[in-house]
Amino acid sequence: GERWLGVPGKRCGTILLLAEELSNCRDIVTMQLCANKLDKKDFFGKSDPFLVFYRSNEDGTFTICHKTEVVKNTLNPVWQxxxxxxxxxxxxxxxxxVKIDVYDWDRDGSHDFIGEFATSYRELSRAQSQFTVYEVLNPRKKCKKKKYVNSGTVSGAGEFLGLLTQLNFTVAIDFTASNGLPSQPTSLHYASPYQLSAYALALKAVGEIIQDYDSDKLFPAYGFGAKVPPDGKISHQFPLNNNVENPSCAGIEGVLESYLQSLRTVQLYGPTNFAPVINQVAGIAAQVTDGSQYHVLLIITDGVISDMLQTKEAIVTASSLPMSIIIVGVGPAEFEAMEELDGDEVRLSSRGRYAERDIVQFVPFRDYVDDSGNQVLSMARLAKDVLAEIPEQLLSYMKTRDIKPRRADPE
Incomplete structure (x- = not known):
């Protein structure tokens, strides 16, 4: 049975699978680090430092679990x-x-290693509130130079926010006719035997990122803008799993499955109304406002929107609730309406009422897919941009309500 090994009669290497039981720890932690007097690596100017975090595995190997942004031209960076x-x-x-490497970013990708240090979550969390200083060491320099002290130091910046907030994600998918007939290769909903549709790809990519942050991994999932059986009524919030009592799907795989099933049974139609599903999640978010629950609505759409006024009204109302909205735009459209809803440039308003906080994050998916159209280029970059504003938005909700972060005290 060596037929499938690639080269007949030759072994082409082995694949080692390592599994480890996942703990059921649900805490989410926010932390911030800064560094001091890092080594200068660039011939011109100072270094452009970033940090890479590794989790240690039971077999002694390390897995990358976080990368900070690059702070340009400084030996004393403060990371977000x-x-x-x-x-x-x-x-x-x-x-x-937890191992942390410090690098100097280089445009050509040959980032220079500045040094490393090891810590643990318990220590890191203490470092946020007490003054803990880590020495950044470069083993090669240590061997070579007798007088070598370190390559700089890293310490915690700001308060440790061990926010014990449960995040709940709801998914809403655009089933309007502007996406093209699912049976046509030009459609954003078209799935060939060889690759996922634009929608499925965006759902999978973003879903796998947010999955880790959702405490129960159950995602209520809706479609909007289609005629739904049995009577062909137009619906702007039909459950993808066809279960009105319980629209939750198990994991992103469950959402994908229900989405593909729905495509076979509903008729793509219109108009494209965002407001109903925003109001639906807002209604749920309004039930618990003490900061222990926070809702994130993920809308995947081709960006053509019909109920702009109602949607603005819905967002302005939702901005005082514990919720955020992530809009992922698929396809080639100009997304002016989405940019306006994003509210980064101009605070969103409706009938003279301004949004209390900015709760919308818009991400055009095409920026992350390469020309061959099937390969998500940089999941890390997508992850960062999709989740970029959530911590800030969550904290701004806490602040306006004067809710103190409850500590996940690892003592």
Missing amino acids: PFTIPVRALCNGDYDRT
């Missing part, structure tokens, strides 16, 4: 706060080693 599930950082084991 970032949010990560504790599970991703240490699989819920507070004392497990």
